Amino acid sequence: MKSLCKRVATGVLAALCGFALSGMAGCVTRYADIEDFVVTPKQSHSLKPYVIEPPDVIRIIAPNAPEIHNDQQRIRPDGVITLHLIGDQLASEKTPTQLAMEIQEKISEFYEDVKVQVRVTQYNSKVYYMAGETRSGPVAYTGNNTVFDAVMRSGLPPTSWPEKAALIRPNEDGNLIRRMSIDLKAMQETGDFSQNAVLEEGDIIFVPINPLAAVGRALQNLLMPINPAIRAVATPARAANTQLP
Secondary structure (H helix, E strand, O other): OHHHHHHHHHHHHHHHHHHHHHHHHHHOOOOEOHHHOOOOOOOOOOOOOOOEOOOOEEEEEOOOOOOOOOEEEEOOOOOEEEEOOOEEEEOOOEOHHHHHHHHHHHHOOOOOOOOOEEEEEEOOOOEEEEEEOOOOEEEEOOOOOEHHHHHHHHOOOOOEOHHHEEEEEEOOOOOOEEEEEEOHHHHHHHOOOOOOOEOOOOOEEEEOEOHHHHHHHHHHHHHHHHHHHHHHHHHHHHHHHHHOO
16 A cells, blocks of 8 residues: 555656646746737826726715715615715716716706715725735725736745736626736846736736646645555554564
8 A cells, every 4th residue: 555655646746747847848828918908108007987886985075065065975785875965876887077977967956056076085896806826815906006016015925936927807898808928027136117017907917836836736635635545554664663672
């Protein structure tokens, strides 16, 4: 049994090492959609207008309409807010300017010369995603996040492969995906920020595992079922050795 376990482990390790070497030879897919992410002149903020969605928090500014002036509202899950005099008002999927104009039109039935502004005070509805060998999960989106900023906040553990990172951008319908390869190591070591794109809402930054770490992790996972058997074989042998004079 012990010999069988050893042969299995040796064969798996050899296969995984071959896979790792092929990966290090450059078999990882490279994506070249850089023109969809980096524009000239270089942008410093999102080019998309901000659209209000749950659970954003907004403030109504209307000095001549005291019933709604400085009213702060969290957008409900159904996308609606409730205002004095006006009642329910759909706020979701509108820009602050669009919502302000609609509120202004309705409140004008009660007041003259009313000017309404809508300010977003908490940007809760927009995120980008970190995936792979970094602190994974959704991250609050501010509109001026860049690839480098996002990665530095999440961190690059020793198991990561920063030279082979990728920025992935689905469109609103999810049926068109653009990808750009990123060499994060070059950004760090040479200061080459030509790939340091400004993120958009819903972007995904993927940092893969490096080949050697992948070998170790895969071997650990494959050996997990047979580890109890290896321990069962090894324990009597150790016990016998300890009883020898």
